[in-house]
Amino acid sequence: MPSMAFGGKRNFNEIHRVPNGNISNGHGRDDLFAKRQKILQHRKSLPIASVERRLVEEVQNNDTLIIVGETGSGKTTQLPQFLLNGGFCRDGKLIGVTQPRRVAAVTVAKRVAEECGCELGQKVGYSIRFDDVTSSFTRIKYMTDGLLLREALLDPYLSKYSVIIVDEAHERTIHTDVLLGLLKNVQNARSRSVKESKLENLVPNSEMALEKEKGIRQTPSFLNRCQGVKYPPLKLIIMSASLDARGFSEYFGGARAVHVQGRQFPVDVFYTEQPQQDYLDAAIVTIFQIHLQEGLGDILVFLTGQEEIESVEGLVKQRLQQLPEARRKLVPVPIFSSLPSEQQMKVFTPAPSGFRKVILATNIAETSVTIPGIKYVVDPGLVKARSFNPVTGIESLVIVPTSKAQALQRSGRAGREGPGKCFRLYMESEFEKLADSTVPEIKRCNLSNVILQLKALGVDDVIGFDFMEKPSRMAIVKSLEELFLLGALTDDYKLSDPEGHQMARLPLDPIYSKALLIAGQFNCLEEMLIVVAMLSVESIFFTPREKADQAKRAMEFFTSLDGDHLTLINVYRALCEFLQESSTKSSKLKSEKKMRKWCKQNFINSRSLKHALDIHRCLAASFFLHAALKQPNGTYRALSNGQVVQIHPSSVLHGKNPECIIFNELVRTNKNFIRNITRIDPLWLPELAPQCYAAQS
Ligand code: CDP
Numbered sequence: 001m002p003s004m005a006f007g008g009k010r011n012f013n014e015i016h017r018v019p020n021g022n023i024s025n026g027h028g029r030d031d032l033f034a035k036r037q038k039i040l041q042h043r044k045s046l047p048i049a050s051v052e053r054r055l056v057e058e059v060q061n062n063d064t065l066i067i068v069g070e071t072g073s074g075k076t077t078q079l080p081q082f083l084l085n086g087g088f089c090r091d092g093k094l095i096g097v098t099q100p101r102r103v104a105a106v107t108v109a110k111r112v113a114e115e116c117g118c119e120l121g122q123k124v125g126y127s128i129r130f131d132d133v134t135s136s137f138t139r140i141k142y143m144t145d146g147l148l149l150r151e152a153l154l155d156p157y158l159s160k161y162s163v164i165i166v167d168e169a170h171e172r173t174i175h176t177d178v179l180l181g182l183l184k185n186v187q188n189a190r191s192r193s194v195k196e197s198k199l200e201n202l203v204p205n206s207e208m209a210l211e212k213e214k215g216i217r218q219t220p221s222f223l224n225r226c227q228g229v230k231y232p233p234l235k236l237i238i239m240s241a242s243l244d245a246r247g248f249s250e251y252f253g254g255a256r257a258v259h260v261q262g263r264q265f266p267v268d269v270f271y272t273e274q275p276q277q278d279y280l281d282a283a284i285v286t287i288f289q290i291h292l293q294e295g296l297g298d299i300l301v302f303l304t305g306q307e308e309i310e311s312v313e314g315l316v317k318q319r320l321q322q323l324p325e326a327r328r329k330l331v332p333v334p335i336f337s338s339l340p341s342e343q344q345m346k347v348f349t350p351a352p353s354g355f356r357k358v359i360l361a362t363n364i365a366e367t368s369v370t371i372p373g374i375k376y377v378v379d380p381g382l383v384k385a386r387s388f389n390p391v392t393g394i395e396s397l398v399i400v401p402t403s404k405a406q407a408l409q410r411s412g413r414a415g416r417e418g419p420g421k422c423f424r425l426y427m428e429s430e431f432e433k434l435a436d437s438t439v440p441e442i443k444r445c446n447l448s449n450v451i452l453q454l455k456a457l458g459v460d461d462v463i464g465f466d467f468m469e470k471p472s473r474m475a476i477v478k479s480l481e482e483l484f485l486l487g488a489l490t491d492d493y494k495l496s497d498p499e500g501h502q503m504a505r506l507p508l509d510p511i512y513s514k515a516l517l518i519a520g521q522f523n524c525l526e527e528m529l530i531v532v533a534m535l536s537v538e539s540i541f542f543t544p545r546e547k548a549d550q551a552k553r554a555m556e557f558f559t560s561l562d563g564d565h566l567t568l569i570n571v572y573r574a575l576c577e578f579l580q581e582s583s584t585k586s587s588k589l590k591s592e593k594k595m596r597k598w599c600k601q602n603f604i605n606s607r608s609l610k611h612a613l614d615i616h617r618c619l620a621a622s623f624f625l626h627a628a629l630k631q632p633n634g635t636y637r638a639l640s641n642g643q644v645v646q647i648h649p650s651s652v653l654h655g656k657n658p659e660c661i662i663f664n665e666l667v668r669t670n671k672n673f674i675r676n677i678t679r680i681d682p683l684w685l686p687e688l689a690p691q692c693y694a695a696q697s
């Protein structure tokens with residue numbers, strides 16, 4: 001087996017070295033009581049637990065608070081629970097917690113629901129694009145930052161929230177940056193509303209309902225809306241894992257910043273002695289070097305994306321076969337955003353006794369997901385990032401070196417539960433050349449989507465908007481131009497009516513929204529729905545490095561000479577035909593298995609394709625008007641014909657009563673039952689079924 005030479009051992013993070021903490025990683029008996037005790041003990045052992053009272057007081061005394069604390073100190077899972085217990089959800093208000101990543105929103109919500117001893121979607125829930133697991137009982141809601149931005153379109157004062165926590169703010173995703181500006185405005189507007197209001201009672205919810213009844217077609221400047229209504233102040237908490245809180249504090253007018261002491265053990269950092277040509281190969285060699293030479297403890301490897309992770313997973317499994325049986329006790333566990341959530345949860349399950357996990361992760365594991373048991377980190381020093389060329393207007397995903405801050409976050413993952421080791425797959429001299437921190441995404445991506453949203457929120461002067469860090473003027477102008485060309489903006493850069501409003505409300509890139517809106521005129525709505533669904537998911541084709549030729553041949557089977565879009569339609573239709581044939585012969589479970597096999601044979605990413613099928617179903621059903629809205633008495637009204645319908649008891653949504661749904665079939669027994677139901681965002685309706693929606697108002 002080849003080996004790697006590492007030198008430059010350096011101890012870092014001495015400042016945070018604290019005595020060994022007490023972590024309950026016990027051998028829990030699996031009865032419920034023991035499990036609850038274990039969770040309780042774990043919660044108590046977190047660094048943040050000792051400052052619960054102080055944090056609640058800080059939030060009471062400060063409308064804006066910045067909380068900085070190392071990854072794993074308990075910010076994301078514990079703070080919302082502290083605030084809930086501290087009375088911040090009185091009057092039925094919610095605590096909203098935004099995450100830059102879908103995976104984090106989902107896994108953390110699951111964990112917190114477990115800690116609270118409730119079913120997911122009840123007191124604790126999450127909401128991400130195309131997947132909303134909340135109910136009227138939800139008080140702590142985890143969501144993506146992009147989703148909260150979209151909520152602001154419907155409810156400009158974010159009136160159902162008493163507290164909003166912007167988590168992982170140091171990541172500075174484009175949505176986080178826009179959200180910070182927006183929340184600053186909302187906070188001011190809500191305090192102003194208290195001062196200016198002539199009304200005694202708080203009526204934001206009924207006001208909201210009224211707005212909805214009127215239809216949500218016109219969105220005047222959001223700060224002037226709902227005048228005369230009094231809103232309670234909005235508490236805003238910005239959470240960050242990096243030590244630099246100054247930027248956030250300055251942006252929020254000198255807001256108070258507090259630091260939660262984390263638990264960090266020393267981590268020895270090693271660098272390679274030679275530059276590495278092939279970092280994937282170097283990663284694999286290092287994984288096995290650790291596995292064969294170092295003591296027990298899990299390994300965390302940072303890779304740049306799904307394909308890379310899957311190919312390393314395959315290669316690790318292959319090489320394991322070359323080892324003697326007794327040395328094969330290594331289990332690769334992948335984690336990346338588009339992985340189905342049951343599989344994502346595997347990273348939190350300890351490896352069987354005597355085995356070691358090697359977690360193959362994207363930079364999701366840098367700060368947003370805390371994985372227990374890590375003792376070794378392998379860091380090739382690369383990350384996939386968005387990059388935008390304002391001259392050409394073209395955005396691309398490129399693999400770039402991490403910043404120093406990211407490298408430190410990554411190595412820190414090895415020192416959560418005891419001293420650890422980090423192997424950087426580059427030379428120490430390269431580390432010195434890295435940028436100190438990552439450039440905020442808003443400075444390196446296409447702005448069309450957020451500009452459209454800002455315009456829909458009534459922010460007309462985008463260039464003058466109070467961004468924490470302004471995007472370049474050129475990038476703004478380029479995006480305004482693009483939106484104008486798409487017909488979303490008028491020639492004086494106002495949102496066009498109805499197209500601009502319609503495009504702003506679809507949860508898609510403006511270019512896709514536009515394509516759907518005009519597809520009807522060209523009699524190709526169905527095809528366009530397929531294309532948009534297929535383009536809205538991670539890559540459909542999967543090309544393992546070692547089977548590139550075979551994959552290419554498989555793709556030729558679907559290839560349309562007209563190009564990639566029609567090729568995607570071919571893939572989709574081929575799968576539908578296959579499913580139709582196999583579903584008549586076998587059970588659902590079997591046909592899913594067959595679908596996975598079919599995908600594997602055709603070098604297609606089955607997860608992406610399944611996701612596309614779902615998206616397509618949502619979009620298609622909405623377009624074809626199988627939508628229904630909840631009525632005050634709990635029944636539903638079908639939008640196509642006004643018929644009163646009820647959710648069939650066989651549906652998982654029976655009893656959950658979401659506000660707006662789409663359904664596949666109507667069955668008539670003693671009542672009108674609807675079956676196969678998905679909840680959707682009510683924002684889609686005015687666009688997807690304009691004629692019906694107009695008839696409602
Ligand atoms: O946000 P922060 O990085 O400060 O910590 P956290 O995400 O609240 O995690 C606190 C603790 O909860 C960590 O020790 C994690 O191991 C644990 N946790 C877990 O066991 N399962 C999850 N899905 C999330 C967190």
Ligand code: MG
Pocket residue numbers: 071072075076077167367368
């Ligand atoms: Mg966190």
